[in-house]
Amino acid sequence: MIKRESSKQLLWGVIVETEAYSQSEPACHGYKKRTPKNEVLFGPPGHLYIYLIYGTYHCVNVVTNKTNFGNGVLLRSIALPDENERTASGPGLLAKRFGLTREHNNLKLSLEQGLWIAKGSSIKTMDNIHQTTRIGVSKGKDLRWRWYLRNSRSISKREKGDLCPSYSKAWQPSFNQGP
DNA sequence: TTCACGATTCTA
DNA sequence: AGAATCGTGAAG
Numbered sequence: 001m002i003k004r005e006s007s008k009q010l011l012w013g014v015i016v017e018t019e020a021y022s023q024s025e026p027a028c029h030g031y032k033k034r035t036p037k038n039e040v041l042f043g044p045p046g047h048l049y050i051y052l053i054y055g056t057y058h059c060v061n062v063v064t065n066k067t068n069f070g071n072g073v074l075l076r077s078i079a080l081p082d083e084n085e086r087t088a089s090g091p092g093l094l095a096k097r098f099g100l101t102r103e104h105n106n107l108k109l110s111l112e113q114g115l116w117i118a119k120g121s122s123i124k125t126m127d128n129i130h131q132t133t134r135i136g137v138s139k140g141k142d143l144r145w146r147w148y149l150r151n152s153r154s155i156s157k158r159e160k161g162d163l164c165p166s167y168s169k170a171w172q173p174s175f176n177q178g179p
Numbered sequence: 180t181t182c183a184c185g186a187t188t189c190t191a
Numbered sequence: 192a193g194a195a196t197c198g199t200g201a202a203g
Contacts, residue, residue, distance in 0.1 A: 055197030
């Protein structure tokens with residue numbers, strides 16, 4: 001669960017899709033090189049590594065692991081209550097919905113900063129978590145470092161065997177309705 | 180200085 | 192399937 005509080009508005013949702021990246025593996029920005037752009041990835045955990053992608057969108061990562069080790073988790077999709085299931089479905093859309101840009105690169109997740117991650121309801125069975133390969137990478141394709149909630153409607157890319165139907169062309173707000 | 184490309188999304 | 196769009200890093 002992620003929460004953002006600004007000007008008395010609380011925006012929150014359930015993180016339903018993530019990917020992991022590590023300096024040990026070629027898809028990672030921190031693979032074999034430490035540059036001004038990826039510097040934050042090597043910083044202390046709990047900060048955000050945010051970069052511009054395709055000149056248009058932003059990707060938001062939570063830096064993990066110890067300082068000086070490039071390691072992060074890409075936030076790919078968030079399900080927001082009382083909102084269209086697709087408003088934060090995908091890295092670019094997610095960043096847009098939460099108003100996060102590279103201005104927020106290196107922001108520390110905390111109550112003080114108005115952005116933090118909190119514990120949500122526990123996942124009942126592991127069957128509800130699907131582990132598979134990452135999206136949109138040209139290297140490290142074999143690594144299955146993508147995880148998502150199988151029964152969520154807010155996943156960016158689905159697979160056969162998911163527990164809910166594909167999106168219909170017309171958007172259907174239905175956060176609390178079952179699959 | 181030039182060039183290729185990318186952890187994406189929307190449109191045809 | 193293809194375009195849009197621009198910061199970054201490597202090459203010349």
